[in-house]
Amino acid sequence: MKKRQDTKHIILQSATRLFQRQGYNGTGLNQIIEESGAPKGSIYYHFPNGKEEIALEAISVMRKLLLEGAEKDLSGRNSAVEAFEFYVNNIATVFDSGDCVEGLSIGLIASETASTHEKLRHACEMVFKDWQSLYANILEQYGFEKARAVELGITITAMIEGACLLSITYQNGNALRMVAKQLLVLLKK
Template sequence: MANKPDSREKILQTASRLFQLQGYHATGLNQIIKESGSPKGSLYYYFPNGKEELAAEAVKYTSRYIEAKIQSFMEQVPDPVVAIQEFIKEAASQFDQPETIKGIPVGLLASETALISEPLRKVCVQAFKNWETIIANKLIKNGYEEDEAVKAGTVINSMIEGGIMLSLANKSKAPLLTISESIPLILHRKG
């Protein structure tokens, strides 16, 4: 039997989902408390500095989830092009049932807060960097020069983030699938 998440975990799960889908400004603490089923005191106990601290922790929470997903594909699929394509297809599959989307990256929150909150900007930058590094490391292990791999990690992550925004706006996975199909054009096969 799986352990039930504790109050902190429930608050983070709920806040992460709401910040990803609604954005920072449209998500209120009362909504997070209500939807998480946690007592109001729990939110302030675990996140005494309020919404900004909660949002930063939610970004870290989402980042760890995405990192594990990317890493899993990079470890399980030998060819880096195919590994990246499969990760993107997995992300796209969430748009089959948009109401259950879980773990979409943090672009919406980053775009809303980068100019008004330095702590949130920094935690978003770190999340992006972590994802790009996993992709770059896979490319390096497969014969790409480090500089080329780092640039490709940034380009691919940027494409995924943009594809997620387009998929959300269109309520369709088609933009992400187009990006997946384009990966071989971005990563000229080595060998």
């Protein structure tokens, strides 16, 4: 059917946005329904396993979007430094608007579920690993040796996640811009 995919899709859209902003525990099923305008009775039709299943699919949506964005921003530059500087400064601008930031990371949902929902924890772990690999691959393309690229992949993932946390808390993107600046030192060859 056509309607089937449409409704499921808009539920997932709203859920993704709400989970990113308010976290897993902070978001209710009722709120997702309300926000999306989807028919209330349809949630357990599309997601028989309830909230956890929605979160699992939402993480998968985030993963896809965030990785695509990263790949686009990071490719076709003249150097690793230039690529990551552009990429991180780009993220920074999102946090400047002040209110109602749609988190650009899965950091919140990851830390919430790490010790309570094994499935969700694992899904988040996979996303972080994807990022690390992507960053490492990009660095290899720019001439870093493999072992060093892997190390930097982990480090850059941590730096960006940490800076996103500071940026959300401070309500501006300055921490991310600072990280972008320090990458000049870290990526010096």
